[in-house]
Amino acid sequence: MATAVAGPVLPAAADEAGSTACPANLATKATCYTGRDANGAYYAIAIPEEWNGSLIMHAHGGPDLGPESDPQRSIEDLERWSVMVDQGYAWAGSSYRRGGYGTRMAAADTENLRRLFVREFRKPKTTYIHGQSWGGNVAAKAIETYASQENGPYDGALLTNGVLGGGSRGYDYRVDLRVVYQYYCKNHPRPSEPQYPLWMGLREGSTMTSSGLRARLQECTGYASAPQDRTAAQQRNLDDILAVTRIPERTLESHLRFATFTFRDIVHSRLGGRNPFSNQGVRYSGSHDDEALNAGVERFSADPSAVRDLSYDSDITGKVSIPVLTLHAIDDPTAFVEHEAAYRASLQGAGRDQHLVQTYTQESEHSALSTSEYANSIAALDRWVRTGTKPTASSIAASCSAFDATYGTGCFYQPGFLPPPYASRVNPRPGELDWPALTAAQEREWSRIPGVGIAP
Structure with missing residues (x-):
């Protein structure tokens, strides 16, 4: 019987998590589980046969607009991101409790699933969070909310083609x-x-x-x-x-x-x-x-x-205290690469950009990049966390060929690329001089106002 861990985010008990057939591309490599928590969020979990002891929490993009959680979404995400399981990591993804916008809600559902995993299986050696597209905003908000304190639950974050400008x-x-x-x-x-x-x-x-x-x-x-x-x-x-x-x-x-x-x-x-x-x-x-x-x-x-x-729901404070690695297609037609400039400016404004490494590839898709690059990125993040040695865009580009020997999908890194400012791509509004972080003072003030944020 699977139950959610009691805590300040979502204290209710979850429904039973049962074993289920894995997606075809993981059928012989992992054991899979599905369930639905007490808030209505469906989820999927995969534990590889040769588990390296670490966990990747996945925050999916969108947002989907259905009124309820989609039971197939987390299964589809598991199939899509099976490379993480193939690399030896346990994987868990929530479909979120409902469709529609709500960055803090999605971050809370992701954190609730992490707690469920710890209770039902064991505490991983390290826990990473991966956010894709709008899920990049969700993951960025999750690490600011839950990993800002010492000994927080997340050891590192991978943000891929992330919508990192925030909602406002x-x-x-x-x-x-x-x-x-x-x-x-x-x-x-x-x-x-x-x-x-x-x-x-x-x-x-x-x-x-x-x-x-x-x-x-x-x-x-x-x-x-x-x-x-x-x-x-x-x-x-x-x-x-x-x-x-x-x-x-x-x-x-x-x-x-x-x-x-x-x-x-x-x-x-x-x-x-x-x-x-x-x-x-x-x-x-x-x-x-x-x-x-x-x-x-x-x-x-x-x-x-x-x-x-x-802004309270989705804007970035820059309050980051763990390694964050980003991967972004230079010609992303959906989340323009200038979102990365906005994210860096937020961390710089908070004096936390030492925790950030950004990588860019000469690709033109939003929803999927090279499998070799995803495998390389999570390996680079893992090395950074384990060794304390911060990589560079060049060193990450150089390590990709080892993974491409397995996956053969190509390595398209451009280590010398830097995106122009966000305002060079998107019309700035009068009075917007730069892309400052949401200040800690604003965060504290707004959190005390009843009803602030996006309704669950």
């Missing part, structure tokens, strides 16, 4: 997309439909689906058609939207989907209808007529209490 400013490029798209397309909403401020993403009662959104995007831009099959108006709309927002054409639809459905979740389900976003004072450029665009685009200011709550 990390989505500004999608705010810009939402308003620029509507300026050119005028079909989201249409003039004949109920109107709403665009910072909502979508009005609360709308029945629009993802396929419906894609149809409107296609109607306006012809994005899914070959260039020769687009009308002149569609091509100009597409050219202007891409030039102004600097969003890659291949991920335009996914970014607009986020700026529609995830914004609706953040605003209506998590912030009680309050607006955390602003584009006042932003000067848009790159279109065929910037003057008309700036005169006609919808403008709005954020509600300070909404900014406070979203």
Whole structure:
């Protein structure tokens, strides 16, 4: 019988964790378990036959937008990240208690699962946390929340293609997309439909689906058609939207989907209808007529209490006291590599950047990088933790070939690369001079205000 460890985060008991068939790629290599904790979060655990005694806690990306925890999500994540088990690590991943935004909630669900693992199996020699995409934000928040104290539960963190800008400013490029798209397309909403401020993403009662959104995007831009099959108006709309927002054409639809459905979740389900976003004072450029665009685009200011709550939930304090290794594709079309510059600035602002090593690869995908690089990254983090010797981007690049001999997926490190500042890619809002860390004083003050943060 598996029960969750009592503690200040999630003290309730969990349901029974039972053994289950492992994904096919781990069928002969590990024993797998699944369960659901008392908060409703499904989880999966894998322990390799030749366990090295260490554990990797996985924080998945998204966020998924279903109202409940997805029982298949953690199993799919285990299959996707089987390289960690293949390298000898036990692995545990939570599907989180519900879909929708909530960085601290997801961090708490991950920590609760770690406690369950310790109770049901044993305390690992070392425990690492791995976050991918939005899960990078979750993992970064988890180590600031639970590993900032001496002898905390996590020994190191691996953040891959992480959304490390936090929620209060990390989505500004999608705010810009939402308003620029509507300026050119005028079909989201249409003039004949109920109107709403665009910072909502979508009005609360709308029945629009993802396929419906894609149809409107296609109607306006012809994005899914070959260039020769687009009308002149569609091509100009597409050219202007891409030039102004600097969003890659291949991920335009996914970014607009986020700026529609995830914004609706953040605003209506998590912030009680309050607006955390602003584009006042932003000067848009790159279109065929910037003057008309700036005169006609919808403008709005954020509600300070909404900014406070979203910031408390997801922004980075920089309060890091364990080794943190990041891996990011230079041409990531979803979480732009400039997120790494924002993360480093936060740690520098807190005087903690000595705990950070960042690596970059000449790859162009967001959801998956080379398996050889993932294996190399967790090995490099493990060496750093065990020996106390901090690696360099060059030394990590050099060690990858040994893993590529096994996996054969390539090593694409660019050890000399440094990302430009976040504000060079995303329009800064007036008054944003740099990317400071959320201060410890703000963290303490906001944590005492009832209702601050994203509702569980």
